[in-house]
Amino acid sequence: MPIRDTILKQIELIRSGKGKAFPPLTDDLPLLDSGLDSLGIAVLVTRLEDQLGIDPFSDAELSSPPVTLGDFVRVYERVAQPA
Amino acid sequence: MNVSLSQLKKAWATAGNAATCRNRYFWGHDTAIRFSDFAAGTCLGGRCGDLAGKSVLLATEDQLAAALALIELDGVAARIVVCPPDIGDDQLHAIGSAASVDAIVSDGRPLLMDKKGRYPHFVCDTSIKFGSDVGNGNLTTEWILLSSGTSSGMPKLVVHTLATLTAPLPFGNDPCDDIVWGTFYDIRRYGGLQIFLRALMGGGSMVLPDQRESIPNHVERLQRRGVSHISGTPSHWRRLIMSGTADTLKPRYIRLSGEIADQPILDTLRSTYGSGRIVHAFASTEAGVGFEVTDGLAGFPDDFVGRREGVEVRIENASLSIRSDRTALRYLNDDAQLMNPDGFVDTGDVVERRGGRFHFLGRRSGIINIGGMKVHPEEIETIINRHPSVAMSAVRARKNPIVGAVVAAEVVLKSDASITPGPDIEAEILSLCRQSLPPHKVPVSLRLVTSLQIAQAGKLSRSNA
Numbered sequence: 001m002p003i004r005d006t007i008l009k010q011i012e013l014i015r016s017g018k019g020k021a022f023p024p025l026t027d028d029l030p031l032l033d034s035g036l037d038s039l040g041i042a043v044l045v046t047r048l049e050d051q052l053g054i055d056p057f058s059d060a061e062l063s064s065p066p067v068t069l070g071d072f073v074r075v076y077e078r079v080a081q082p083a
Numbered sequence: 084m085n086v087s088l089s090q091l092k093k094a095w096a097t098a099g100n101a102a103t104c105r106n107r108y109f110w111g112h113d114t115a116i117r118f119s120d121f122a123a124g125t126c127l128g129g130r131c132g133d134l135a136g137k138s139v140l141l142a143t144e145d146q147l148a149a150a151l152a153l154i155e156l157d158g159v160a161a162r163i164v165v166c167p168p169d170i171g172d173d174q175l176h177a178i179g180s181a182a183s184v185d186a187i188v189s190d191g192r193p194l195l196m197d198k199k200g201r202y203p204h205f206v207c208d209t210s211i212k213f214g215s216d217v218g219n220g221n222l223t224t225e226w227i228l229l230s231s232g233t234s235s236g237m238p239k240l241v242v243h244t245l246a247t248l249t250a251p252l253p254f255g256n257d258p259c260d261d262i263v264w265g266t267f268y269d270i271r272r273y274g275g276l277q278i279f280l281r282a283l284m285g286g287g288s289m290v291l292p293d294q295r296e297s298i299p300n301h302v303e304r305l306q307r308r309g310v311s312h313i314s315g316t317p318s319h320w321r322r323l324i325m326s327g328t329a330d331t332l333k334p335r336y337i338r339l340s341g342e343i344a345d346q347p348i349l350d351t352l353r354s355t356y357g358s359g360r361i362v363h364a365f366a367s368t369e370a371g372v373g374f375e376v377t378d379g380l381a382g383f384p385d386d387f388v389g390r391r392e393g394v395e396v397r398i399e400n401a402s403l404s405i406r407s408d409r410t411a412l413r414y415l416n417d418d419a420q421l422m423n424p425d426g427f428v429d430t431g432d433v434v435e436r437r438g439g440r441f442h443f444l445g446r447r448s449g450i451i452n453i454g455g456m457k458v459h460p461e462e463i464e465t466i467i468n469r470h471p472s473v474a475m476s477a478v479r480a481r482k483n484p485i486v487g488a489v490v491a492a493e494v495v496l497k498s499d500a501s502i503t504p505g506p507d508i509e510a511e512i513l514s515l516c517r518q519s520l521p522p523h524k525v526p527v528s529l530r531l532v533t534s535l536q537i538a539q540a541g542k543l544s545r546s547n548a
């Protein structure tokens with residue numbers, strides 16, 4: 001499964017437990033509007049580490065944290081497939 | 084109670100005691116010692132007198148050998164450093180200097196710490212020789228127990244005396260010769276030492292554990308000797324239940340201490356042992372035995388706070404503090420104060436009042452910080468253990484770049500043919516957690532494992548990954 005799909009699926013899983021309606025997952029959606037609070041993002045990062053075997057956020061070179069969902073996905077894609 | 088163990092030993096030979104002492108035994112792994120045979124005998128080759136007034140490091144492999152040496156040396160040696168078997172030689176060396184040791188007693192275990200032969204070495208042996216000339220045995224011997232370590236990994240050396248160690252014993256109750264004690268603790272740790280002293284001073288016999296034998300083997304020995312009173316940590320008891328051999332034992336008295344006794348383990352023991360008395364005690368090496376809970380419910384009634392039976396219990400900053408004549412006296416090697424200036428020992432065990440009861444949340448030092456929110460791993464384990472298919476669980480911190488740490492759970496399922504490990508059970512357990520816990524306490528990951536490590540002291544290993 002492409003990294004993007006894995007990430008979107010995990011976000012859906014985490015926010016589905018909350019029983020509310022959430023905005024669709026588009027690239028320009030700010031991560032914190034996706035229905036995940038900081039704990040939710042922490043959970044997401046842990047699950048992705050288990051599934052993908054990478055944790056880009058423990059990398060000291062990461063200068064600015066991702067703001068939108070698109071930024072977040074690109075961080076993972078960059079670490080998984082270095083240019 | 085000013086009689087030393089060496090004096091007590093002598094008294095076994097007197098006419099009034101001889102009859103009962105002929106029926107009292109310490110059963111080791113492969114040796115049985117009858118109290119009356121040891122009364123006029125020695126496990127130290129008759130050299131006990133040479134240890135008078137000395138600071139003795141007792142480091143044996145065999146628990147029976149240690150038991151006999153403790154009896155012979157209390158009241159004779161100035162100090163006995165009681166070493167469990169898992170202490171490495173480098174640590175023994177440091178312990179030896181901290182306790183100003185000037186003699187070693189072992190059962191032949193080669194001690195690297197003494198390869199230069201600096202210390203006089205005494206062999207203690209479970210083959211008893213006749214003769215014991217120990218003088219009057221009226222010294223107040225310091226018993227040095229090892230408590231789980233400082234940050235450097237060096238154990239804390241905790242000073243007790245026979246008086247502080249035996250203060251919790253229920254004297255006055257009729258000594259009952261048909262009691263056979265068993266414990267899953269090593270007798271060189273506080274929990275096991277309590278049982279050893281109960282067997283010794285309260286009447287009855289004892290089956291000594293052996294750290295080298297398997298659980299079924301140990302259980303078989305307990306069963307063969309008709310053990311009636313057994314003690315261990317909740318982890319020990321869970322392991323016994325998981326071994327499938329628990330129902331071969333018929334104890335009348337079931338004691339838990341050293342960790343939080345949660346409701347699931349109390350209920351499991353109740354259904355396994357029917358009418359047996361189930362007691363969970365709050366005890367630690369430093370604070371001694373604080374109190375015993377006998378109503379079969381987790382936690383303790385709130386009227387235990389205050390003064391009862393010579394023990395004062397106080398809740399300070401949410402943690403349990405205890406003052407009594409059972410607490411240790413001081414640390415030998417640590418600048419930290421064992422007790423506050425007013426004599427209270429802060430146990431570091433955090434409690435919370437719910438209804439008319441206090442419940443244990445966990446160790447203050449074990450708190451996991453999730454983005455500033457404090458979590459005790461034990462409170463999550465208690466919820467997981469409620470699932471009917473769960474035998475035991477361990478919750479640990481897992482590093483997380485967003486909130487510092489999250490919680491991860493490892494779960495051992497009961498070995499029951501009707502239980503199929505897999506995603507369904509994992510989902511059920513997590514759903515139980517979501518119903519019962521705020522979101523930050525719900526494990527982020529849950530892994531089914533076949534066993535969990537129990538440390539030498541009988542408690543779940545809590546080193547974080």
